[in-house]
Amino acid sequence: MIPLVFDGVMARLHPAEPAKASGLGVVIVPPHGLEALAAAKSLRLLAEALAAHGHAALRFDLPGTGDSLGADTDPDRLDAWTDSIAGAARQLAVHAGVTGIVLVGLRLGALLAARAAPAVADLAGLVLLDPVMRGRSYGRELMITARAVAEGARLDPEATSTPAGLSIGGLLTSASTLDGLKSLDLAKLPPPPAPVLVLHRKGVLDAAALGKAWSDDSVTAEEAIGFEAIGLSPTVAVTPGAVIARCCTWVDALPRRDRTTAATAPPARLQGRDFIEEAVTFGPQNRLFGVACRPTAGDAGPMLLIVNAGRNPHIGWARGAVTLARRLAGEGIASFRMDVGGVGDGADRPGAADTLDQVLYHPDLVGDVSAALDWLEANGYPRIALMGACSGAHLALHSAATDARVQGLVLVNIQRFVWREGETVEQAIASSYAVASSYVSKLWDLKAWSKVLSGERSLVPLITEFARRLLARARGFVPSAETRAARALMARLDQRKVPVDLVYSDDDAGLEELARHFGARGRHLGRMRRVRFGTIPDTDHDLTPAAAREALFVRTLAAARSWRESAQDTGSKP
CATH class of the missing domain: 3.40.50.1820 (Alpha/Beta hydrolase fold, catalytic domain)
Incomplete structure (x- = not known):
């Protein structure tokens, strides 16, 4: 892996295995916000697998996110993110010596990749992973997610929505970005001039029917498993190995391209x-x-x-x-x-x-x-x-x-x-209840009791953990x-x-x-x-x-x- 920067954007280049080099380069477009954090390792493993198959890969942080310069509060985020994809493709061509570009996008990154496809020279393919189909629906999904994440952290869900936008796990999707998303519909974008692979969750009918919407026989849509496991939490995320393997075999089947001399990346x-x-x-x-x-x-x-x-x-x-x-x-x-x-x-x-x-x-x-x-x-x-x-x-x-x-x-x-x-790490995470004093205020919280009485929450694990803590305190007299x-x-x-x-x-x-x-x-x-x-x-x-x-x-x-x-x-x- 070689660190790379362009236009204020931080990127990582994974050169192709020399003996297998296909002349194809893959730009991996991340999702946004908490989903990008949770998927970071899986996207690295995807890049490594593609490189091992002979396809150079480039990952990057969207402008204003990750290590890139700027912030989510900067104006015109959707256009900046879309433009950065074409910029990433140019860098990949220069520094990997490839003459064919494949775009692979995850979630919002898939919608952005399809939006950017017309501006990418030498486009050889487009892979849409669990794509966001409609920006308006995605905005509603973000509102639900923001509240759920806040409740899971025992924070006020009402505080997630402000005039500035939506805060999900402390990461902002700005109000202007949410407004811009409302006009985006994947099925209404121009069909790309290259083969398309869509890997979608079970039951997502509009993703499965994308080929019909685009009137394009070169669109392959398939159900895939594992997307749920890389949704919101980096710590418990599980790499979707089957998705990575399918991406590699699909790119393998694309026509090989000529190679050019790759330029050395500066610091x-x-x-x-x-x-x-x-x-x-x-x-x-x-x-x-x-x-x-x-x-x-x-x-x-x-x-x-x-x-x-x-x-x-x-x-x-x-x-x-x-x-x-x-x-x-x-x-x-x-x-x-x-x-x-x-x-x-x-x-x-x-x-x-x-x-x-x-x-x-x-x-x-x-x-x-x-x-x-x-x-x-x-x-x-x-x-x-x-x-x-x-x-x-x-x-x-x-x-x-x-x-x-x-x-x-x-x-x-x-x-x-x-x-x-x-002790296993999973057991340690499961026992991470807050200090006992913090639950005193919950004794008179009707909402908390309703969840217990309805069976939505059980007191047994909590009581077991506090009993263990009391026993540990008692033993504390003898270290x-x-x-x-x-x-x-x-x-x-x-x-x-x-x-x-x-x-x-x-x-x-x-x-x-x-x-x-x-x-x-x-x-x-x-x-x-x-x-x-x-x-x-x-x-x-x-x-x-x-x-x-x-x-x-x-x-x-x-x-x-x-x-x-x-x-x-x-x-x-x-």
């Missing part, structure tokens, strides 16, 4: 008002991916290395890591957001299965962080701090404990200081092996004088883990003067509300400034 750099970013691959076989974000005015102090939270790609939930990095650059603080193996753009470890237990909390991931530390040190950053949330906080903690180059930590909503023997290990980790960092900022949502389940090992609100950590504890009110585990992400920025900035001041005082270390 993948983007510049904003306060930052310069460069995307790189690094580590063994260059299988890991990261984006260095440096202040335009120069920086002083430790580089902040941001690791993945769950299976969220390096851009972060609600694009939080991108926004945080660029705002920190405006304050003179450099950062590096990375994808570990098996997450986002990070290729899976050799031999590792695409499962939760191989990707989250796996001890081998410490080696991936170490590879990032090596790259940063080799590029002029010997002093490094780590930041992680949820499983990323666990990874950051264990990486810091074993690597003296780490000189500061920000741990957000850490769920496990030490992994529990015999368990896990508690002793957790305390040893923190003591090791304290001996090295590493500042540690523990940040929690105010009712996060991780507070129970903290209490289990260090007392309520970490009171036993008070003896370690470099440990700071704080909570963020009115938010969920992922810090979805903008106010919560603002609070995290303020805390991270304060921590980074303290590291820098300490380094200046000592001449080397905080």
Whole structure:
């Protein structure tokens, strides 16, 4: 994989297997918003599979999303997204030496790909994956999704709709974009001058009948399974292997094209008002991916290395890591957001299965962080701090404990200081109930009780988990092996004088883990003067509300400034 930029857009090029090169290049158009976050790994695996079949592939972030410049609030998003597809095709032709272009789009990306097809030179094919058929219906679907995601996070669903647009998992679809979507109808677009494959969910009759709507015998429509599993959650997404395989065989059957000399891609750099970013691959076989974000005015102090939270790609939930990095650059603080193996753009470890237990909390991931530390040190950053949330906080903690180059930590909503023997990641996720005190207000909530009485929700798992927590608290008088290990980790960092900022949502389940090992609100950590504890009110585990992400920025900035001041005082270390 080769990072690539064009017109303010961040892209990733997957060169074709040389011995199989077909002369065809595939532009993969992502969906938008939360669907793009959830599908990130699946689209990378699709690109890798196509490249292995001999078809160069290029993935990219739509303008104003992901690592690309801009924001969803910028004007004329639909036109900008459509134009970027033709731009991606031109870059693929130049840097992969292909003379035939296939567009593959997922969900809204499929509608955009069909809209862009007339402007793509040398179009060889069009693949529509679970396509959005009508923009108006899609807008209604987004409204339902926004409320469902908010309710699932125990946030106010009414707050998802504002004059600015719809917020789904903290990602905005602007009001102007929603208005523009209303006029889009896939079946009414001009039929593309190339063969078309439509893979759709069972029962989606208008997608199945697209060939009739376009009066085109070159349209092949087939039912496919697996789209539901990559809809909204990166952490529990399941790669639709059958969809990927069908895409590859369909492109294989297209006529081969001539090849031209491919131009070498320059460094993948983007510049904003306060930052310069460069995307790189690094580590063994260059299988890991990261984006260095440096202040335009120069920086002083430790580089902040941001690791993945769950299976969220390096851009972060609600694009939080991108926004945080660029705002920190405006304050003179450099950062590096990375994808570990098996997450986002990070290729899976050799031999590792695409499962939760191989990707989250796996001890081998410490080696991936170490590879990032090596790259940063080799590029002029010997002093490094780590930041992680949820499983990323666990990874950051264990990486810091074993690597003296780490000189500061920000741990957000850490769920496990030490992994529990015999526990699976799925079990850990299932037991992540909020702290017991947060349920007191629910005792008089008629809506909550109606869901229990109707059978929509069961109290049994909740009661079982709280019973386990009470038992763990009772055993706390005699520290368990896990508690002793957790305390040893923190003591090791304290001996090295590493500042540690523990940040929690105010009712996060991780507070129970903290209490289990260090007392309520970490009171036993008070003896370690470099440990700071704080909570963020009115938010969920992922810090979805903008106010919560603002609070995290303020805390991270304060921590980074303290590291820098300490380094200046000592001449080397905080």
